[in-house]
Amino acid sequence: MAAYFIPSRIHPTAEQTDLQTATQPVVLGEANAGAAKTTTLALRIAESLARNVEPARILALAFTPEARDVLRQRLLDIGVPWDTVNQLDILTIEDLAMRTLEQLEGEPLKLTLQPRRLKTHVWRAIDAVAAQYAGRPGSRYAELDLRKSEIAVSGYLDTLLRLKARMALQGEHDDDPVEAAEVAGEPLTDYLVALAYETIRLDGAEQAQFRTRFDPTYDLARMLRREPGCAQGFPRYRVIVCDELHDMNEASFVIVEALIRATGAFFTGVGDKHQVIHDQLGASHDYLDFRFRHAFPALRSYPLTTTYRHGPHLTLAIDALMDNRGSSGVPDHTEIRQLHYDTAEECAQRVVEAIKAWKKDKHRLEQCAVLMRDRHQSIALENALIEAGIGYRVPVMKGYMQREEILFLRGVLAITLDDLRAVPSYEVRTAIVEALAAFAGMEAAAGFEKVKHDIAKEPSLLPGFFRGHLGGDALADADTAFADVMRYLAEVAPDSPAGEVLAEVCRRMDVAVVAKRVYVNPYAASVAARSIDGFVAMARKSGLGLAAFWKKINAAEVFASRKREKDFVHLDCVADVKGQEFGHVIMPYLEVNEFPNPLVPARTERNLFYVGVSRTRQRLTLLSPTEAERRSGFLRQMQIAAVAPKADQALRQLEDKVREERPVRLYLTARYEDREEVRQLGAQFDTVRKQWYIDAGLDTGPFQRWL
Incomplete structure (x- = not known):
């Protein structure tokens, strides 16, 4: 079917046009990473507008505020006027749940977030x-x-x-x-x-x-299961679209299914089954297949296989990794660089070199992202960035010096040196006290909150409080592991080797066992234990005494916590950047027992790796051990060298296609008072973009003053 809406700035693929003009009541788009899922949904909305659906009767759903805002921007990008976009309901599922509950309960809904x-x-x-x-x-x-x-x-x-x-x-x-x-x-x-x-x-x-957070979604889903009739309170939408279906869980599915049935609206959802990485939060590829198909047997699926994020070389390598079928619409060569290392510190240095090479090639640092499998890997990376004077941001995860397990070790140093005051941040001081209590097994009594803040205000109280109150009233008689540590630290000199002291503390505490008690979740405990090992290794490598090491890490924290508007790289875990893209992605520590992590299902690990490598547009740098047998199996599965000849050919074809393409429509700058004149000359009016246009084959001579 021919599309009514012709977008600006892009040439939709046949796949996008098929989904844009689909007539089935329930439609799913099964997409690859970078396949313009959100843009295709925007085309679907614009097509509905072109077919005279009122903006107020169109609902666009997303799972995060960021995805919601991107969808709004994509509508503007393809030429839908701002005032029309402003009339659409563009919401997160949580937004929809809050609005619906307010209507059902008859009073404003407020969230307790403190x-x-x-x-x-x-x-x-x-x-x-x-x-x-x-x-x-x-x-x-x-x-x-x-x-x-x-x-x-x-x-x-x-x-x-x-x-x-x-x-x-x-x-x-x-x-x-x-x-x-x-x-x-x-x-x-x-x-x-x-x-x-x-x-x-x-x-x-x-x-x-x-x-x-999330209670509105959960409460509405419970209500819909208990009283299905309350779904009649939904507005009478005619068209509903939903982005990022791979993040759907059971609670959100209950809401969306009820919404479709109650309104009878045409529904279009898009997602990428290979981006299902939040298994613990109920996300599953089943929603992109079995669940929707079971609920709506007449459902029709449309593929979206062409990526607009990276060129053929990375696209074909990803296809090999995921046993997938895809193509690239980007006529550029996305570089894939592979570097090797022998130690964690050497890997971090290779990361610094890759960042410097990116900057030397006249690219902005803000377009560079270092994506890790787990947060414990950031210790060597952060230290290398600090030593190189490279600013970085950790948008989602905490920098290593603010994590509970490292705060505990920093607390040990503060007690030994009686120098909590050297930590400039009041909030970090309170967090150190809290971490000490947690790892020491101290129960949080009612008065502990006041004590914690008292110590943060007057840091000299720290040693006396923990020596006197953990493990019993008399430290000398207490038999807990932490009391043993306190007795040991009382005899340690300020110039003692920091690495050896921290290693002895960990041995006496048996921190791997303590981490299991503190975190319960085996995966979280293993990450914390690795983080502690990394911190101790860093202290040993520094060769510094306790006092000098304490001064060094506090100075490093000041550098890392600076607010930066430019000249910084992103440092984050892969799981926290889904939906984002960067010019250059660097993925370190691609080795056995790191990525993939043996404690996580194999399919989830492969999906996670796929999310990481598919975030880049121009360059992908992969760092793995020098010894081939230690390298992640995902690198072998990408078949980077084997797919290169086919990618070269695909790139040449794309370059030829770009040279041959011509716009379908030429839009005019005609004003309202010019309407009769341009109409008589053969121009037509685009009701969605609210602009006059002529078909590309029409003689442009009479329209020169409006082109």
């Missing part, structure tokens, strides 16, 4: 679980691990989010929490705290007493 208030609710839930289950002799609940540290609270909230996303808090095992926790794949302690938290939040009834 960590302090959320922590209070979690503490109440922990107390409720302790009162109901803890201490029962011979009970299955005898080994509950109920802690109130900041790390524990964060872990409970993460568990709660996973359970709500999967709609796994209520089900057929409600009468047996032990079995329900096993089915949900969560520790029993975390599951019971989640149930108690929800009881508090709902006050034993169905009306929420407070809500935080």
